[in-house]
Amino acid sequence: MNKGDLHKKDDFKVPEKYFEGFENRLFEKIHDLEHSIPKKEGFKVPEKYFESFEENLFRKYNTPETSKVIRLKKYKSYYYIVTGIAASLVLFLMIRFFTPTDQLNFATLEHEEIENYLYANESSLNAYDIVQEFNDMELKEISLTDEILEEDDELIDYLNENTNAYDELIEDN
Amino acid sequence: MILEASLIDQLKDKKTQETAFRELVGLYKEKLYWHIRRIVINHHDADDVLQNTFIKVFKNIKNFKGESALYSWMYRIATNESISFLNTKAKKSGISNSELQIKMVQSLESDVYFEGDEIVLKLQKAIATLPEKQRIVFNMKYFEELKYEEISEILETSIGALKASYHHAAKKIEEYLKTN
Incomplete structure (x- = not known):
């Protein structure tokens, strides 16, 4: 690259001999900085510290660590307090969020809610439980949702596809 | 570099590791001490951190992969140990790290190892x-x-x-x- 290409003509100027004296000025500044901040730190070490360091290190390394004994009793009361606070908090939240504002009874429940409940918990209910639950309800009032009917259809389809005549005979008997 | 490679091999070999470790400690104890001392300020703290640094180096030398120079790896351990030490100290005293720094420097005035x-x-x-x-x-x-x-x-x-x-x-x- 031609040296002349470094500086294409524009309107900027630098003071005379600016670049010739640049290094000196820079080093002066660095020198000033080094002198404005002291190089001494003032730290010292005990006498013969480094000479005896290895011995101390190996003594420490070879000493088996004694496991700390945690005194349970000291923490017992602390755990009781924490558990007590946590239990109170849970109880408060349960009362706050699970206590209904209006008195609820069985009659106020929507049929669909009951159905959904039974659907979700059917494995834990037997026929007797269901009769008990629907004791004061007319059968005609109970309507099955489409979802359950759909599942019934699926069940019938499944049985049609997966049972053979022999099975049916047994079932019939 | 060849010396360092040979030292690492000796440190990883059970038969030669203690001699090699003593050599390593002799080579780096002063440099690492001053590095740690400048971070933790107090001599006794620096001594604790330096010992822990070498113990960590000794325990972990088998995992040293040589991706960096051995001294950089040891300096890194020393730096991390010093920072962890200060964090724990600040936590125990219930103050922030910057408050701890001020407190440590204030205590220099009565420190026998500061002149x-x-x-x-x-x-x-x-x-x-x-x-x-x-x-x-x-x-x-x-x-x-x-x-x-x-x-x-x-x-x-x-x-x-x-x-x-x-x-x-x-x-x-x-x-x-x-x-x-």
Whole structure:
């Protein structure tokens, strides 16, 4: 690259001999900085510290660590307090969020809610439980949702596809 | 480099590791001590951290993969141990790390292992006002006279970022010394 290409003509100027004296000025500044901040730190070490360091290190390394004994009793009361606070908090939240504002009874429940409940918990209910639950309800009032009917259809389809005549005979008997 | 490679091999070999470890400690104890001392300030704390650093080096040498120089790896362990030590100390005292720095420098006045005059004490106070990273970079560059390339490998930080940290730190210290 031609040296002349470094500086294409524009309107900027630098003071005379600016670049010739640049290094000196820079080093002066660095020198000033080094002198404005002291190089001494003032730290010292005990006498013969480094000479005896290895011995101390190996003594420490070879000493088996004694496991700390945690005194349970000291923490017992602390755990009781924490558990007590946590239990109170849970109880408060349960009362706050699970206590209904209006008195609820069985009659106020929507049929669909009951159905959904039974659907979700059917494995834990037997026929007797269901009769008990629907004791004061007319059968005609109970309507099955489409979802359950759909599942019934699926069940019938499944049985049609997966049972053979022999099975049916047994079932019939 | 060949010497370092051979030392690493000896450190990994059960038969030669104790002799090699003694050699390693002899080579680096002073350099690492001063590196740690500048971070934790107090001699007894520096001694504890230095011993823990070497114990960590000894226990982990089998995992050393040689991706960096051995001394950078040891400096890195020493730096991390020092920072962890200060964090724990601050936590135990229930104060922030910057409050701890001020407290540590204040205690220098009555420290038997400190013999600095007024200006040196003022310098330590100025360094204590710096953020942790700037403080470490300033010490490594100004007092330990490490090259930016070496600091970069130890702290795993770019040279550009280190130069900026050092520049900011030096300016702040100059300013502190002028105004206090």
